[in-house]
Amino acid sequence: xxxxxxxxxxxxxxxxxxxxxxxxxxxxxxxxxxxxxxxxxxxxxxxxxxxxxxxxxxxxxxxxxxxxxxxxxxxxxxxxxxxxxxxxxxxxxxxxxxxxxxxxxxxxxxxxxxx
Amino acid sequence: xxxxxxxxxxxxxxxxxxxxxxxxxxxxxxxxxxxxxxxxxxxxxxxxxxxxxxxxxxxxxxxxxxxxxxxxxxxxxxxxxxxxxxxxxxxxxxxxxxxxxxxxxxxxxxxxxxxx
Numbered sequence: 001x002x003x004x005x006x007x008x009x010x011x012x013x014x015x016x017x018x019x020x021x022x023x024x025x026x027x028x029x030x031x032x033x034x035x036x037x038x039x040x041x042x043x044x045x046x047x048x049x050x051x052x053x054x055x056x057x058x059x060x061x062x063x064x065x066x067x068x069x070x071x072x073x074x075x076x077x078x079x080x081x082x083x084x085x086x087x088x089x090x091x092x093x094x095x096x097x098x099x100x101x102x103x104x105x106x107x108x109x110x111x112x113x114x115x
Numbered sequence: 116x117x118x119x120x121x122x123x124x125x126x127x128x129x130x131x132x133x134x135x136x137x138x139x140x141x142x143x144x145x146x147x148x149x150x151x152x153x154x155x156x157x158x159x160x161x162x163x164x165x166x167x168x169x170x171x172x173x174x175x176x177x178x179x180x181x182x183x184x185x186x187x188x189x190x191x192x193x194x195x196x197x198x199x200x201x202x203x204x205x206x207x208x209x210x211x212x213x214x215x216x217x218x219x220x221x222x223x224x225x226x227x228x229x230x231x
Contacts, residue, residue: 002158031217043205043221056218090159094217103149104219106159 003027004107006091012113018079021110025072025093031055032074033094033104034066038087049074050096081114088112117142119208121222128196129230136191136225138180138206145211148189149219150180154202162204165189176200198231 003026013019025032034046045058049068060066063081068074078085088111092104122137140146150162163174170182180191189206206222 002160033218035219035221042223043207045218045220048217058218092159092219103161103164104217105161106151108158 002105002107004091004093004105006089006107006110008110009108010111010113012115013081014115015081015083017081017114018077019081019112021076021078021089021091021112023074023076023091023093023107025074025091026105029093029095029105030072031094031096031104032068032072033092034060034074034076035090035092035106036087037090037109038084041087043090046076078112083114086112086114117208117210117220119206119220119222121204121206121225123225124223125226125228127228127230130198131195132229134191134193134196134200134227136204136206136227138189138191138222139187140189140206140208141187142208142210147209147211148180148182149207149209150174150178150189150191151205151207151221152202153205153224159205162191196227196229198229200227201229202227 005024007022030051033048037043046060047066048056063079066076088109090109091107094102094104118141120139148165151159162178165172165182173179204225207219
């Protein structure tokens with residue numbers, strides 16, 4: 001158990017819908033990262049937040065957005081869902097952000113299935 | 116552009132065989148390198164990491180990796196695999212540049228199947 005929690009574990013929804021994935025980082029970690037794992041794209045970085053502010057952006061679609069709240073938990077919002085958005089979404093956390101030699105700890109993931 | 120490549124997509128070994136999984140990286144500047152393992156149905160777990168210093172790093176479960184800067188490589192090794200090592204292995208890199216934040220760039224993964 002990494003200490004990073006994600007809810008829900010599984011999510012099944014229809015095309016065009018909107019979902020919210022939630023992540024709670026390890027106690028004391030300030031950085032939260034979102035990654036998408038799909039069969040065709042592999043593991044891809046989406047976005048990073050550090051202490052409530054966006055720190056880095058990867059291959060995140062405009063239909064996707066994220067935020068980090070004052071209690072440091074984060075939410076990833078996916079809207080106008082398409083079949084190709086079906087994937088495993090991982091959250092990770094680390095103590096600091098940028099130029100720091102810390103590893104990232106991964107949560108169990110949320111498996112999203114769009115039908 | 117930052118990239119990490121893994122040469123072997125699928126590897127099948129018998130128990131007690133030796134393992135070496137290839138990983139090459141392409142980064143400008145200082146790079147941190149990692150190997151993660153994903154057991155079936157589970158989340159990513161860190162096997163080992165290289166930040167600086169001794170290029171031979173030892174991780175959990177008997178795994179080790181060697182950072183060879185001249186070859187841009189960070190290959191994962193284990194002298195004798197067990198059935199429980201059946202999993203998917205990911206090499207990942209992170210550049211120490213403020214503009215890129217802390218993001219990890221992953222290789223495509225190697226699926227290892229160990230036959231009992």
